[in-house]
Amino acid sequence: MSSVTESSAILHQLRKETSPFHDAVEQNSFNLALTAGTVTAADTARFLAKMYGFLQPYEHQLQAHAAAFGPEWQLDQRYRAPLILEDLPHFGYAGIPPRCPVLLPLATRAQLLGAMYVLEGSTLGGQVIARQLDKAGITAHAFFTGRAERTGPLWKAFCQLLSEAAAEDPATVVASAILTFQTLSAWLNQP
Numbered sequence: 389m390s391s392v393t394e395s396s397a398i399l400h401q402l403r404k405e406t407s408p409f410h411d412a413v414e415q416n417s418f419n420l421a422l423t424a425g426t427v428t429a430a431d432t433a434r435f436l437a438k439m440y441g442f443l444q445p446y447e448h449q450l451q452a453h454a455a456a457f458g459p460e461w462q463l464d465q466r467y468r469a470p471l472i473l474e475d476l477p478h479f480g481y482a483g484i485p486p487r488c489p490v491l492l493p494l495a496t497r498a499q500l501l502g503a504m505y506v507l508e509g510s511t512l513g514g515q516v517i518a519r520q521l522d523k524a525g526i527t528a529h530a531f532f533t534g535r536a537e538r539t540g541p542l543w544k545a546f547c548q549l550l551s552e553a554a555a556e557d558p559a560t561v562v563a564s565a566i567l568t569f570q571t572l573s574a575w576l577n578q579p
């Protein structure tokens with residue numbers, strides 16, 4: 389059963405309002421290939437490069453606004469773009485992947501919280517993907533394995549903090565989460 393904080397009003401609203409966008413992002417070609425059991429190393433490298441292009445500018449913004457978050461947010465443990473740079477050379481991908489040219493508006497803490505909800509939540513799917521990749525014999529996945537056994541505790545801690553912090557402007561948090569999902573889907577689907 390979910391704890392009180394994981395079923396707070398704002399989390400319930402975020403889940404409900406972003407659920408169609410979660411379904412849509414799951415339909416990207418990499419995840420479809422994973423589910424079909426046809427995924428290749430090249431598909432994985434392309435997806436990782438795309439995720440880098442999206443995560444890097446977001447994490448850069450988060451870092452720039454880190455003073456708005458106390459140590460309890462454990463931001464230093466949440467940055468994941470560098471893990472992708474560890475993975476890519478294993479796929480023969482050299483250099484730094486291109487960044488998504490559409491920058492999310494992340495000027496306020498409420499906007500950052502909406503984007504954080506999406507990208508912190510994506511660590512849950514990452515655990516599923518890591519297992520699917522293992523089955524496909526693709527083992528270079530520092531990014532998807534990510535926080536490993538710390539995934540659940542870090543997500544729970546985030547949910548608890550978000551539930552309190554979102555009260556300052558819940559409408560902006562939800563709008564930012566939706567925009568983050570939409571922008572990510574468009575970027576992933578762009579050739």
Ligand code: HEM
Nearest residue numbers: 403410413414419505506507508509510512513514516517
């Ligand atoms: C990069 C794209 C993705 C993003 C941004 C994303 C985002 C999220 C978010 C925000 C949540 C939290 C929902 C909540 O409030 O509980 C979540 C949960 C989850 N996602 Fe994704 N997700 C992505 C892709 C995937 C994929 C491809 C899968 C399947 C392989 C997946 C499986 C899950 C699972 C299993 C949960 C946990 C659901 C639960 O415990 O109730 N996600 N994801």
